[in-house]
Amino acid sequence: MTGLDSDTGTNGVHGLAPQQLDAYFALMEAVSLLQHHVERHLRTEGNLSYVQFQLLARLSAARGQLTMTQLADGVVYSRSGLTYQAGLLEKGGLITRGPSPDDERATLVAITEAGRALFDRVLPGHIRVVRGMLFDPLTGDDLRHLGDIMTRVRDHMRAQPPRSAAPRRRRPASAAPASLPATTGRALTGKTRPGAEAR
Amino acid sequence: MTGLDSDTGTNGVHGLAPQQLDAYFALMEAVSLLQHHVERHLRTEGNLSYVQFQLLARLSAARGQLTMTQLADGVVYSRSGLTYQAGLLEKGGLITRGPSPDDERATLVAITEAGRALFDRVLPGHIRVVRGMLFDPLTGDDLRHLGDIMTRVRDHMRAQPPRSAAPRRRRPASAAPASLPATTGRALTGKTRPGAEAR
């Protein structure tokens, strides 16, 4: 089922043991499923998207206020996307955005009473869903392991240059990645701009 | 950091131990990070999105052809979204879509030579990224656990009514979910249609 490799009959395809592949695929698939369920729940009960929920969670946990960047990084999200979502949340009266006294450029975000109320209202159900989906089939030992493992993995990943770290080259002079020969997989995804790579 | 609850000072908020919450958040965050990295890699090397990669993987592993629904379910994806992506992949010559002899409604999807070639070309790099991000900080024992745990979780989730199972009520007579009092969290996300819930 998880196949992909198990089916090709090859062992240790390209240097990865099938066991690893299986773990990887199971992980991604499970999380994907979990996220869908959670999202559905949050939507019906509270009219929130998962990102919005996460934002409220962060803000709720944060002592005072957070800058947009802190928030975006915390949630693994694009900055522009955050601007959009923050706009919605603000319009909904769940958060406030204001200037920072320290840094004129920064925008400080804080959760409102309504936001906290809503968050508190959905949290129990959220947890219920997560428990039903994720924790039900796990023993306490599994759980301990999972937490330990994923924490380590996350920290490891966090160590890598974070999402927003990519320095914005001011002058794209010779910055083109130009890594791949771009042989087989040319077009696709329509991501190629009209002009680029005349077909 | 993972806070949200650790900060509120409460223990076992709403019946979930902080340990569970931590595991949950670490899990989601790690996968989120992983996915971003993977996506970036696939995009630069092969011009594929993660979904497209997954689709190719499924099709590559599949002996013969798969129907759209099988494919969508396998990848945890909306049907309409699949139609869109399949269109792109087909236009790119990586897959083919054709009618099914058994069921006139069904569409059978198969991977082409080019598709298989591209997939084989990206796979090694993909694996390299995953290994660097996910497996590096793990021991063989961790890996075994992770695979075991996530497989169990996934199967558990799969048991729940699958994404596409929601029966399309033909007559919305009295089908309104009508579960929540819809108190605090009304509008937001602009998801509310112009007409619904006059403001």
Add this chain to the structure above:
DNA sequence: TCTACTTGCTTCGACTTCGAAGCACAACCG
């Protein structure tokens, strides 16, 4: 077999998401 219901897929419209580009302030450095 005619009619209703189910099921597979696509179309449609609305929303979300992202990266690139832009704007404004901050931080250096001579």
Add this chain to the structure above:
DNA sequence: CGGTTGTGCTTCGAAGTCGAAGCAAGTAGA
């Protein structure tokens, strides 16, 4: 100081994503 570079956020345009609605083929029952 004045210029250059870096940083925080938003705007903009292009895609991607989803659910609802629609179409057509299967299926069940009278």
